[in-house]
Amino acid sequence: MSLLEIENATKLYPISGGLLGKEKQLCALNQFSMNLEAEPASITTIAGESGSGKSTIANLVLGFTSLSSGSIRFRGKDVNKMSSAELFDYRKNVQAVFQDPFGVYNPFYRIHHIFKMAIKHFKLATNKQEGRDLIEEALNVVGLRGEEVLEKFPHQLSGGQRQRMMMARAYMIRPRVIVADEPVSMVDASLRAAILDVMLKMRDQQGISFLYITHDLSTAYQIGDRIFILYQGNVVESGDTVAVIDQPKHPYVQLLIDSVPAPDPDENWGEQIDVPDEEETRFSDAIGCRYLGRCPQKTDLCASKAPILKPFSSGSPHQVSCHLYD
Amino acid sequence: MLKRKSISNPWLNTPLICGVLVIGIILTGTLVGHLYWDTEMAATRSAPLNLPPYGFENMRKQEGVIEHPLGTTNSGRDMLSVMLVGTPATMSIGFIAAGIGMLVGIILGFSAGFYGGWWDDLVRLLADTTTTIPALAVLIVVQSLFRVEVNTMAALIALFYWPGPTRYIRAQVLTMRESGYVKMAKLSGAPERDIMFKEMLPNLIPYLAASFIGNTSGAILTAIGLEVLGLGPTRMPTLGVTIYFALEAAAILRDMWWWWGLPTLMLILIFMGLLMINVGLDEVSNPRLRKAS
């Protein structure tokens, strides 16, 4: 049975249309569907540049924004139709780790506040000692010790420590899914591995699945199982992470992967490219392919009809949304 | 770049300490004074008329007496008693009005910022509108019909001192609503009540304090305005009312400086004390100001 099912999730934002006052809708996410199986636990990457809609997915799954259309189901139950008890259960089972490891700590409280809050509301422990043990065990998983960190204020710790503690907090709650929204992009490169490693451990040892939301294809390549690549609210390509990144099909994904600077002076970037400045094409009334403005391989069809996501070759899990492969 | 929070306590800055000391001394001084001085003499005809303070002479060569060390008015009020009664009365107008304003601000600001929608629009419109109404102009009309006493006057003044805190709290709630720690609290199953009062409110404390003090000062200012125009409370010789009587009786021309001068001096001290507290609180909530000084 599937654990988390997202079906045709769409998020529209109204924007005012300037002087004429004609209302337009900005489409932050368009018809996004994915399915997370309960077994085996996996890391699903949702990748894209800023404005691609990847954070919208995180906010939708976490219930911070509401869907314009489509549905999100947890263990078969529509999240929008849950009773408050079911919602509370969903909360406990779907946790998150955010990008900014500083902003998630209320500057007014000591570090232990984030742990105690979760213990209190989710009733994870019956007494103080039990709670203390829970925290200690969770910190252990990420390689920290309670006495080093719990009584401190957030600004007294390093970014890596703060982010590992967020991982520990999520672990302590024992959810089934963790939405990891850019968990390493504000952490120094040499400390990233520690956090990615915790993710792998939690997947393999605790059976916790991840929605790994990132702009960084390389880390996704290292730890991800499945990947969805978004462009302006649409999935342009999806499939097994290694397959997609080794052999990208969509012109955008090709450009994206090609643009990641290789850490090797002998492997050059190639010629200077020039793409027109990104235009806002996310309006809900836009027709045609969103990548039209930048695509070097566009045809007339691309302007008049939006491509749909379909398997690259029949039966293949590698899907692409581009008229080149019709 | 390296950024470290300074270890020194931001609340212990010079302007804040000075301001608190000034206001503290005034408040405790008048309270202690009530214990040792007969404040009944603040009423008319309880002392000889027009006496100067002890050690001075008035224009008619009368000398001040120790029984009335700060002199008396032309209606026989003992100035020391007037000061002891008037000072806390004046300050209480400010505190009551600012307190009501703050309470309303917290309720409206939180509800508007948290729930948004039409309620937010309405609160914002009302707040924007009320800020631009000159309080004094409205209160003059009201007071000229009905002369109310101190507490009612404070409540009326409070009508104009809620938009400041409301607007600020609303804006902060909107920002904090998107903040990581509020999201974390939501993810930890914290109820809305906790999010508002345990996560958001504590971070607003320095501002709320500054706004309370600023509004206290503003409310006293408005009250003084009404009083000096002759629209103050009739039964309580507040500092403003005393100045009004003095001006009415041409105390400046008669060189009865103690009559108008003492309440004026006291008010200046109160306003300066409040301003210093405010400047100090600004430094608490704006770290950049701290390092610049």
Add this chain to the structure above:
Amino acid sequence: MGGLTIQYVLRRFGIFLMTIWLASTVIFVIPRLAPGDPIQAMVSRMTQSAGYVENSEKIVEGWKERFGLNDPLHVQYVRYIKNLASLDLGVSLAMFPTTVKEVVGRAMPWSIGLMSISLVLYFFIGNLFGALLAWKRTPSLAKIAISISMIFTSIPGILCAIILIYLFAFNLDWFPFTGSFERGMQPAFTWEFISSVIYYGILPALSVVLVTFGFWTIGMRGMMVTVEGEDYMIFGQAKGLKPFYLLYRYQVRNAILPQITALAFSIGSIVAGQILVEAAFAYRGMGGVIVAAIKDIDYTVIQGTSFILILITATSVLILDLIYPLIDPRITFQKN
């Protein structure tokens, strides 16, 4: 660049009308919320202060007629708003049959004149001093002098007025106690008259300026310090721009914008403070009118003057709001 969007202008106009409507409604409602009959209260106060009021019958009748107190409340309210909308402020009770419009109309130029001059002065001085306090290159002696000059900040203007009267009119006899120009002089565009107006206006203007500019100094200093930490200031330095140019074109230009917003929000209290100072100097402006009206218990004049004050405030705020987008290129950004 910049410019006004229609939504922005409409919203500002909406607030303008709301302000006036809300304030007038408060003036209408609160007296009626109180127990008792406002007319009865007025008359009893008049009798109290005058012992006997000539024409009291007639006045009460005039009042009843004016307020139509026998009509239902909503009819009264509609008539009241209608009268205000057509600027029909009624007839003075004390100076019958002069209309309130005439009384206020005579006073308004004085108030607006004094207010604009002192506003320009303290806004300019305050921001200048604030900028100098925050600037690293200002000599420390100047900084100390500025700090000392701020001693009157925050005290009510009327107290400052009393002190100035005591010092400069009573003790030193440098300036007149009260009035707007020399008694007996006929208002005319002569040098004599104008210099008299200036001479009489110095103390009132000074009272307002002395107590007010410090607020702008404190605010400006805070904004300057905030702007100083911005990246564009560091980049401006990296461009090798001259310090003074950097100060006024980068730092002050950006720091002053919130100050202008603040100005719009403080017009209400500025007007109030001004009225009181005028009252202290028995100036011919609206403050003087109000003091006289309060003494005479001239309710229609009090009400009319207050309404005009509200109108002036709302208009000033509207003007500032409409000017603002022209000086801040970012204001139209909100639509994105």
Add this chain to the structure above:
Amino acid sequence: MSESSVQKTLQVRDLKVYYDTPTGDIKAVDGISFDVHKGECLGIVGESGCGKSTAAYGILRLVQHPGKVAGGTVEVDGSNVSNFSEEEFRKIRATKLALIPQGAMNSLNPTMSIGAQIRDLILTHSGSSARAQLKERIDGLLRKVGLPLRVATMFPHELSGGMKQRVCIAIGIALNPSLVIADESTSALDVVVQRIVAQTLKNVQREMGVSMIMIGHDMGLMAQMVDRIAVMYAGKMVEISPTREFFNNPRHPYSKVLIEAIPSLKERKPLKLVEGITHDPRNPPPGCIYQLRCPFAEDVCRSKPPVWQQLKKSHQVACHLIKDEDHVAA
């Protein structure tokens, strides 16, 4: 080629930048020395808080309170600018020493049009005689960084991050400086735009033959952009090496960590975990600054700070573990 035959655009010796805190100075930059040769692009890498940006701002004398330049000399084109007065130094800013800040940040004055922000730079340094060809110069600069000319009349908030970054590049190179310092210039941009802007920057630098310091944390970007790489750790410079040599043969243990930490897009490898204990910056340990994190630390590392060693292939490193056979003959 020998060291002396190369023309130096910039020579930094023993630069120190300290931050004043109530509990003692933080040595953000603690005595670093390096050169930038004419026409060369030097990359300075390191993790957050290592002092790489602070070093750049130290060279430019733009360290903000409570930081201060606490020592060292800076020579530009052979003349020592460290004892220049404020006014003398102001005149060489942008004309000799220029900065390209992070454009995605608030680096452009929000109340001035882009054209005006280029104009004030030119007029300040070239005087009013420059007024005649002002428009052509501004247009030329915009063209050079690949921006449409209408950008001159636009305000910063109307531009995208990539466009703002290009404006910053245009301002940085406007007066043909001897050296430009690009501080994390492309870090905040999306990867495609980052590539375009980085390539623009590289092309402009090559065309003008200007020397450049690029400060950043993205090793991949450095591999693409710079001729030599300098690594900083906790305020010290630990290694300087030509780029190719650096990636092929990193010598300092910390450099190895940095290179190993780069996630690859070519092959899936097990994650390399490193211990992340850092010292209190107010109270650095005696000896090598990296000892707490170094898996190879020996007794000598805990007592004696390592000296700067000259290795083959213009490779320099500060580490006790480097054996003698690698040294160039003295």
